[in-house]
Amino acid sequence: MENNQPPVPSPQPSPGTLDEKTIATLVWVGTIFFGFIPSLIVFLIRKDDEFLLEHCKEALNWSITTAIGWLCGVVLSFMLIGFLVFPVIILCNLIFCIMGAIKASNQQLFRVPVCLRLIK
Numbered sequence: 001m002e003n004n005q006p007p008v009p010s011p012q013p014s015p016g017t018l019d020e021k022t023i024a025t026l027v028w029v030g031t032i033f034f035g036f037i038p039s040l041i042v043f044l045i046r047k048d049d050e051f052l053l054e055h056c057k058e059a060l061n062w063s064i065t066t067a068i069g070w071l072c073g074v075v076l077s078f079m080l081i082g083f084l085v086f087p088v089i090i091l092c093n094l095i096f097c098i099m100g101a102i103k104a105s106n107q108q109l110f111r112v113p114v115c116l117r118l119i120k
Contacts, residue, residue, distance in 0.1 A: 020046075023074060024055035024104035032097045036063035043119075055104050057119050062100075065116045066093050 023042060030038030039059035046052055069089045076082030096112050105112035 020049045020052040025101045028097050028101035062112045082102045
């Protein structure tokens with residue numbers, strides 16, 4: 001016996017349906033590898049959601065703070081002290097970005113405790 005009914009297509013997510021929680025998590029993970037670029041792109045493009053905007057601002061502020069730390073490390077490396085600063089910056093960047101990604105995936109706001117608040 002033949003079934004003359006057409007197969008029911010499975011629902012496919014349309015492009016652009018990533019929710020804000022996922023985008024905020026990806027912003028924090030991207031900050032580990034690409035610095036300020038992911039948070040700046042999302043900050044400039046997606047200003048419609050307050051949750052996503054707050055995470056982008058925080059990730060962008062943290063990226064700027066990290067860049068200033070790298071600059072200080074470079075200057076201090078001429079006095080042979082800066083080489084001790086680089087591992088601390090890398091470790092703090094990794095820890096705070098992972099904490100931000102976890103908070104974003106749990107739909108909670110995250111504030112980095114040692115961060116310059118340049119973008120408000």
